[in-house]
Amino acid sequence: MDIDNGIKNKERAVLRFPAGFLWGSGTSAHQVEGCCINDWSQWEKNNANRLANRAKTYWQEWQWKKFPEMLEPGNYISDRACDHYNRYEEDFDIAKSLGQNAHRISIEWSRIEPEEGKFDEKEIGHYKKVISALRERGLEPFVTIWHWPLPLWLARQGGLTNEKLPFYFSRYAEKLVSALGEVKFWITFNEPEIYSFNCFLRGVWPPQKKNPVTYLSVINNLIKAHKAIYSAIKKINPAAQIGIAAHNVYFEAYKNRVINRLLKKTIDWWWNYHFLNQIKDFQNFIGLNFYFHHRINNGFRENENKIVSDLGWELYPEGIYEVLIGLKKYNKSIYITENGLADHEDKYREWFIKETLRSLHQAIAAGVDVRGYLHWSLIDFIEWDKGFWPRFGLVGVDRTTLARTPRPSALVYAGICRNNSLTI
Numbered sequence: 001m002d003i004d005n006g007i008k009n010k011e012r013a014v015l016r017f018p019a020g021f022l023w024g025s026g027t028s029a030h031q032v033e034g035c036c037i038n039d040w041s042q043w044e045k046n047n048a049n050r051l052a053n054r055a056k057t058y059w060q061e062w063q064w065k066k067f068p069e070m071l072e073p074g075n076y077i078s079d080r081a082c083d084h085y086n087r088y089e090e091d092f093d094i095a096k097s098l099g100q101n102a103h104r105i106s107i108e109w110s111r112i113e114p115e116e117g118k119f120d121e122k123e124i125g126h127y128k129k130v131i132s133a134l135r136e137r138g139l140e141p142f143v144t145i146w147h148w149p150l151p152l153w154l155a156r157q158g159g160l161t162n163e164k165l166p167f168y169f170s171r172y173a174e175k176l177v178s179a180l181g182e183v184k185f186w187i188t189f190n191e192p193e194i195y196s197f198n199c200f201l202r203g204v205w206p207p208q209k210k211n212p213v214t215y216l217s218v219i220n221n222l223i224k225a226h227k228a229i230y231s232a233i234k235k236i237n238p239a240a241q242i243g244i245a246a247h248n249v250y251f252e253a254y255k256n257r258v259i260n261r262l263l264k265k266t267i268d269w270w271w272n273y274h275f276l277n278q279i280k281d282f283q284n285f286i287g288l289n290f291y292f293h294h295r296i297n298n299g300f301r302e303n304e305n306k307i308v309s310d311l312g313w314e315l316y317p318e319g320i321y322e323v324l325i326g327l328k329k330y331n332k333s334i335y336i337t338e339n340g341l342a343d344h345e346d347k348y349r350e351w352f353i354k355e356t357l358r359s360l361h362q363a364i365a366a367g368v369d370v371r372g373y374l375h376w377s378l379i380d381f382i383e384w385d386k387g388f389w390p391r392f393g394l395v396g397v398d399r400t401t402l403a404r405t406p407r408p409s410a411l412v413y414a415g416i417c418r419n420n421s422l423t424i
Helices: 039-058 061-066 084-097 121-136 165-179 192-201 212-236 258-278 319-330 349-365 408-419
Strands: 014-016 022-026 102-106 140-146 185-190 241-247 250-253 285-289 293-297 333-338 370-376 395-397 404-406 421-423
Touching: 014 349, 022 140, 022 333, 022 408, 084 121, 084 404, 102 121, 102 370, 121 140, 121 165, 140 165, 165 185, 165 212, 185 192, 185 212, 185 285, 192 212, 192 241, 192 258, 212 241, 212 258, 241 258, 241 333, 250 258, 250 319, 258 293, 258 319, 285 319, 319 333, 319 349, 349 370, 349 408, 349 421, 404 408, 408 421
Parallel strands: 022 102, 022 370, 102 140, 140 185, 185 241, 241 285, 250 293, 285 333, 333 370
Antiparallel strands: 014 421, 395 404
16 A cells, blocks of 8 residues: 655645545434434433433543533433434535545444334335435445344344344345345444443443343343344345444553563453454454543553543544554454544634654554545534433534534534545
C-alpha cells in the first residue's frame, strides 16, 4: 500500500490515506429510529425511575450539574428517539454534505420479525428504501444485523441463552440478505463481548442475570450464531463481505513490569482475541470499535485521565495504533466501525478525530490493512442505560424540536473525508 508518511515540513504535514478509503459515520436502529418495541424499550420503562434516582451517586457532581436531565426518568426512555425512522433521508443528506462516502446502520430485528417466524414485509420494504437512500447519495452501506435489542418473543424464550439462537439468527439473516441483496458489507453482531459482559457478568443490562457460567455459555452461543449467519449469507451471496464489530481495548502493562505483562497477555487473550480466534475462518473483515485504554497495575486500572469525555471516559486516541497492530495477525481487512466521544460542547472532538487518524495512519504505514473509518456517530442518540445526555453526534439533535445542527468538528472531519488526507 502506497502511503505518504508526511511531507517534509514538520509544522505542517499531510498524511494521505489509501485510494478508495471509506470515510463515514454510523448509527444503530434502537438508538435513533424511535418507537421500537423490544426487550430494551420494555426495560427502559421499567427502570427509568431507578436510573434517574441513582444518577446523583453513580455520576460525579460535575456531570449531574452539567447534565441535570440525567435526574429525570424521561431521559432514559427512547420513545421517538431522534425520529430517524422517518427522517433518514434528511440525515443521509447531511452525511453526504459532510463529504462522507460510507455509513453504518443496523436493522431492528423486532420490526422485521415481531412474532416468531412471522416477517413484516412492510418493515422489510422500509429498510429497502433506507439502503436505496444510502446508495443514491453515494454512501456505501455497512449493515449490522444485530445491535443488541431482541424481539420480545425471543427475550421471553431466554434470549441469548436459548439453544436455538443460532437457528433464529440465521433464519433472520437469510430473510435480510434475500431482501437486501445489494448490500456488500454485513456486520453480524455489534460488540458481543460488551453486551454479554454487561448483561450476564455485571448484570446491569437486560435481562440483568449475573452469572459467570451463563456469561460463558452466551459467548459460546454467539460464536455459534455468528458462524451460522456467515454460512447462511454465503449461500445466498458468496461475494458478501462479513465480519463483526469487535470492541477491542488497549491494555497497557504499567511500567512493563512482569506481573503487569502477564495480566495484559491474559486479558488480551480473552477480551480482545477469544471471539475473533473462534470465528477467524468465518469472517472476511474485522470491524473495530475502539474507545478504551486500560493501564494495568497489579490488576487495577491506573489511567492518567488527562483528558476525559462527558462520560468521564479517558480520551486516549493513540491507543488505536496498539489495537490495530494486535489485529494484524489475522491478515484481514479492517474497518473502524465505531470510534468517538461524548462531547456536548464539541471541546475535544476535532482534536480526538485528528489524533486518532494520525495513529491510524501510522498503523497503515506499519502494514495493517485498514480500509475505512466510520466515526461514532452521525447524530446524537440515546446511549442505552445512560439516556440522552451523552452527546456523541457529529451533528447535534435538539431534544425538543429534533432539529439537526452539524457541530464545528463535523466540518473539520468533512474536509478530511473530501481530501482523503489529514493535515497536521
